[in-house]
Amino acid sequence: MSTTTPAHRTGVRVRVQQFGTFLSNMVMPNIGAFIAWGLITALFIETGWLTSMAIGEDPGSWVAKIGGWGDFAGGGIVGPMIVYLLPVLIGATGGRIVYDTRGGVVGAIATMGVIAGSEVPMFLGAMIMGPLGGWSMKRIDALWDGKIRPGFEMLVNNFSAGIWGGILASVGFFAVGPAVTRFSELAETVVDTLVDAGLLPLTSILIEPAKVLFLNNAINHGVLTPLGTNQALEDGKSVLFLLEANPGPGLGLLLAFMVFGKGLARASAPGAAIIHFLGGIHEIYFPYVLMKPKLILAMIGGGMTGVFINVAFDSGLRAPAAPGSIFAVYAQTASDSYLGVTLSVLGAATVTFLIAAVLLKTDRSDDEADLATATSAMESMKGKRSVASSALVGSSGDAPAITSIVFACDAGMGSSAMGASVLRRKIDAAGLTDVTVVNQAIANLTDTYGLVVTHRDLTARAEQRTPSAVHVSVDDFMGSPRYDEIVEMLQESDRGAPASGAAPASDTAGAGGAAGTKVSALELGAVALDGTATTRDGAITEAGELLVTTGAVEASYVEAMHERERSVSTHMGNLLAIPHGTNEAKSAIRRTALSFVRYPEGIDWNGKRAEFVIGIAGAGQDHLDLLRRIAAVFVDEGRVERLRAARTAEEVRDLLEAEHG
Numbered sequence: 001m002s003t004t005t006p007a008h009r010t011g012v013r014v015r016v017q018q019f020g021t022f023l024s025n026m027v028m029p030n031i032g033a034f035i036a037w038g039l040i041t042a043l044f045i046e047t048g049w050l051t052s053m054a055i056g057e058d059p060g061s062w063v064a065k066i067g068g069w070g071d072f073a074g075g076g077i078v079g080p081m082i083v084y085l086l087p088v089l090i091g092a093t094g095g096r097i098v099y100d101t102r103g104g105v106v107g108a109i110a111t112m113g114v115i116a117g118s119e120v121p122m123f124l125g126a127m128i129m130g131p132l133g134g135w136s137m138k139r140i141d142a143l144w145d146g147k148i149r150p151g152f153e154m155l156v157n158n159f160s161a162g163i164w165g166g167i168l169a170s171v172g173f174f175a176v177g178p179a180v181t182r183f184s185e186l187a188e189t190v191v192d193t194l195v196d197a198g199l200l201p202l203t204s205i206l207i208e209p210a211k212v213l214f215l216n217n218a219i220n221h222g223v224l225t226p227l228g229t230n231q232a233l234e235d236g237k238s239v240l241f242l243l244e245a246n247p248g249p250g251l252g253l254l255l256a257f258m259v260f261g262k263g264l265a266r267a268s269a270p271g272a273a274i275i276h277f278l279g280g281i282h283e284i285y286f287p288y289v290l291m292k293p294k295l296i297l298a299m300i301g302g303g304m305t306g307v308f309i310n311v312a313f314d315s316g317l318r319a320p321a322a323p324g325s326i327f328a329v330y331a332q333t334a335s336d337s338y339l340g341v342t343l344s345v346l347g348a349a350t351v352t353f354l355i356a357a358v359l360l361k362t363d364r365s366d367d368e369a370d371l372a373t374a375t376s377a378m379e380s381m382k383g384k385r386s387v388a389s390s391a392l393v394g395s396s397g398d399a400p401a402i403t404s405i406v407f408a409c410d411a412g413m414g415s416s417a418m419g420a421s422v423l424r425r426k427i428d429a430a431g432l433t434d435v436t437v438v439n440q441a442i443a444n445l446t447d448t449y450g451l452v453v454t455h456r457d458l459t460a461r462a463e464q465r466t467p468s469a470v471h472v473s474v475d476d477f478m479g480s481p482r483y484d485e486i487v488e489m490l491q492e493s494d495r496g497a498p499a500s501g502a503a504p505a506s507d508t509a510g511a512g513g514a515a516g517t518k519v520s521a522l523e524l525g526a527v528a529l530d531g532t533a534t535t536r537d538g539a540i541t542e543a544g545e546l547l548v549t550t551g552a553v554e555a556s557y558v559e560a561m562h563e564r565e566r567s568v569s570t571h572m573g574n575l576l577a578i579p580h581g582t583n584e585a586k587s588a589i590r591r592t593a594l595s596f597v598r599y600p601e602g603i604d605w606n607g608k609r610a611e612f613v614i615g616i617a618g619a620g621q622d623h624l625d626l627l628r629r630i631a632a633v634f635v636d637e638g639r640v641e642r643l644r645a646a647r648t649a650e651e652v653r654d655l656l657e658a659e660h661g
Contacts, residue, residue, distance in 0.1 A: 021443055026094040026127055027225055031322045033089055034225070037081045038319025038332045041232075044078065082233060087115055087126040094130025095137075100606040102141075102161060103134025109165030113172025118181045121233060123226030125180040129172050137164055145537075153535075187227055191240065200239070200311055204303030207244055209296055212286045213457060220244040225320045237316035237334035242306065242341070245324040248348025249302035250276045250285040253295065255349065256356035257288060265291070280323025283409065287474075290457065294359055302352030306344040315340025402450035402470065402490060405437045408462050409455065419453065419474070423483050430487050446570065448578070451486070522656060526550045526595040527649035531613065533597075536605045540565055540579040543595045543615030552593030553581075553617045560585030561615065571605045574634040580616035589617045596652055598643070612643060614656075630656065 027034075088108050095107020107130035114125030140160060148156050194200040210219055228240035254276060257269035265288060272284045289295045310316065315337035321328040326345065333341050405427075407420035420439035427435050442458060445465035454462045456473035463471055474480040526546040533539040544558035560581035564570065571577045581588065595615035603610045614630060633639045633656055646652045 021441075022097070022131075023127060023223075024220070025097060025441075025443065026090050026130065028322075029093055030086065030089040031320065033081075033086055034229075034320050034322070035328075035332075037078070037086060038317075040081070041078050041236075041318050042332070042335075044076065082121050082229065084115060086229075087111055087122045090123060091126035091130030091133070094127060095134030096607075098131050098134030099138040102157075103137055104130075106137040106161055106165045106168065107131065107133035109133065110168035110172055113169030114177040114180060117173035117177025120181055120184050120230050122177065122180065123229060124184060125172065125176055127226070128176060128180070129168065133165065133168050136168070137161060140164060184227075184230055188231060191227065191231070195239075195311055198311070200243075201304040201307040203243055204300050204307060208249065208299040208303045211244065211282070212289045212296065212299070220320070220322075220324075228317075228320065232316070232318055235316075237318055237337060239307070239310045239316040241317035241320050241332070242310055242315075242329070242344065243303075245321045245329065246303070246306045246345060246348055247277050247280070247282070247324050247326055247329065248306050248345040249299050249352045250282055251345075252302050252349035252352025252354075253285055253288060253298060253356050256298070256353045256360055260357050260360035277326055280321075280325030280328055282324050287455065292359070292363065295356055298352045298355035298359060301355045302348040302350075305351040306348030309344040309347045310340055313337070313340025313343065315344065317341075403434050403436065404449045405435060405451040405453065405486075406445065406449040406466075407437065407439045407453045408442045408445055409439070409458065423453065423486065426483050426487050427490065430491060432487070432490050435490060453482070453486070521592050522594040522596060522653045523550045523552075524649040524653065526552075526593065526615075527652050528595075528597045529646070529649070529652070531597040531599045531603075533599070533603065536565070536577075536603060536610075537562065539577070539597065539599065539603050539605075539610070539613045540615075543579055543597050543613045546595035546597070547593055547615050547617050550593060550595075552589070552591055554588040554590070557581050557585055557588040557617065560588065571608050571610060574640065575602075575609060575611040576630070576634045577603075577605050577610040577613045578616055578630065579613065580618070586618075591617075593617045594656070596656070598646075598652075600644075612640075633658075 091111025092104040092108040096104030110129035110133035111126045114122045224240045228238035231238035254269045254273040276284045317332040319332045321332050424437040447466050449469050452466050452469045453472050459473045474482045533542045544561045547553045561579045564582045570579045597613045
């Protein structure tokens with residue numbers, strides 16, 4: 001008999017999260033456009049706020065002209081925005097995710113095909129054709145990569161994108177558009193059937209558990225937003241926008257912890273409730289449920305109550321509420337739905353509070369707040385350091401100091417920004433001024449950070465992106481005791497760092513020099529002040545060949561640098577790109593080394609400007625220290641300007657290897 005191991009279950013969950021994140025990442029960057037459309041709709045359509053005040057009763061008035069009454073796709077702003085603008089933005093974003101700017105252009109062209117070949121707004125079609133356009137264009141470009149004669153690159157690239165985009169647009173028009181139209185009609189029929197049968201509240205049985213497994217963005221923006229927008233176009237509102245975004249259940253849960261919780265969970269609940277209900281960051285309450293999984297019953301009960309009230313009052317929103325703040329909900333509430341929406345939020349909060357109160361009141365566990373707190377208390381009593389603390393300082397006690405920390409979450413905008421802010425304040429208060437803390441989406445992580453902090457359910461995904469970093473899992477974004485452990489270990493690591501003037505471990509014997517003598521990773525022969533490349537791939541080759549010329553790597557390492565770039569962009573911002581090989585190519589590295597190429601005119605690096613390209617070859621773990629030093633240079637505008645003005649290779653080397661600016 002086959003069994004499902006915990007590792008297998010984790011892998012499946014990670015893959016589902018990755019797919020869901022990909023769907024939501026096509027919509028979330030364009031939420032501002034959805035909000036704009038929702039507000040214009042609320043103001044100017046025939047039943048909008050301004051028309052209800054008799055400002056636009058005359059069909060010839062400016063209000064009527066903006067709304068475009070009676071015409072699905074023309075006459076005003078509302079129709080064209082939902083029919084053309086929003087799907088094209090989604091398609092372009094999907095293509096760009098897969099293949100940068102070039103993929104975004106082809107994805108937008110392909111999306112126009114399904115728009116013209118359908119009878120409903122093509123959000124689902126855009127989610128298909130956008131990524132398909134980017135993916136297929138990437139594969140086509142690979143066929144003649146490096147085979148185009150010099151001087152013909154622009155001709156081939158432009159015509160190939162245009163021809164292939166036209167073909168995909170035709171496929172979308174004749175095949176994908178009609179198919180997605182039929183699917184959308186079927187989905188709307190299913191939703192209508194559930195509503196008519198009174199079964200729509202049962203969707204909370206699936207939605208609420210999926211939310212706390214960090215599929216909230218995928219459910220809301222990947223599935224419900226496209227379906228809800230189609231429904232809102234016909235009916236002027238949709239209840240689907242409230243299935244996931246209703247802030248009532250989360251508020252009820254946090255109120256229950258405020259009254260019946262214990263320790264840190266009770267103390268942090270008021271602040272979490274404000275952030276959740278007013279700020280709209282629903283992820284803040286997920287750790288409270290994960291800490292006590294039986295509380296999912298309270299969330300399901302509250303969610304079902306909210307949906308039931310909205311269905312009973314036929315209430316809904318005109319457009320997505322993002323983030324899920326009560327302010328955003330009311331801003332998008334249809335003019336005839338304020339009572340129903342208000343009651344749904346209050347009802348959901350009340351039911352969740354009552355169920356959670358019973359579960360918490362009868363809970364016999366004596367944990368103070370969550371598993372992390374219990375672990376911290378146990379370590380305090382026994383005097384033993386946690387696994388995370390041991391990982392931070394290392395077993396030998398001479399690991400390099402961590403100076404770059406990233407707090408990563410699913411979307412990179414909600415919980416990660418909040419957690420990074422809390423951790424940053426603690427680090428600043430401890431006087432650790434050389435430690436940087438940033439927030440980032442897991443999908444955008446690069447292997448350049450010393451420490452990565454994530455929620456424990458997302459750690460497996462983060463480890464895939466940043467295998468060289470130390471990983472710390474937390475359960476509570478607001479007040480995890482792991483933050484204090486991180487600060488404590490950073491302080492100990494700082495106190496144990498080599499004294500000023502002493503060579504770090506990666507710069508002493510063992511890296512190629514005599515003990516106590518600092519060895520430069522950047523040879524003067526690996527510095528080019530005026531690069532000759534004009535493209536990203538050309539710049540990678542130029543930086544890689546300098547490493548080959550100085551004997552630091554084998555020739556095969558250059559192709560590994562291109563392979564890494566194809567999987568994850570090495571553009572770091574601040575005009576810097578740091579191409580380097582894959583982990584599998586470490587055998588091609590003879591010694592740790594850097595190359596430096598300056599492009600005064602700039603290089604288009606996946607739609608971003610790069611003036612400095614630093615090739616990296618890191619033997620063992622040495623590249624982490626190199627990356628930290630480079631990052632310290634490029635966060636300092638003054639040092640960047642000095643790099644721009646440098647006239648000799650010696651100046652460049654001194655600037656990059658200086659311990660301080």
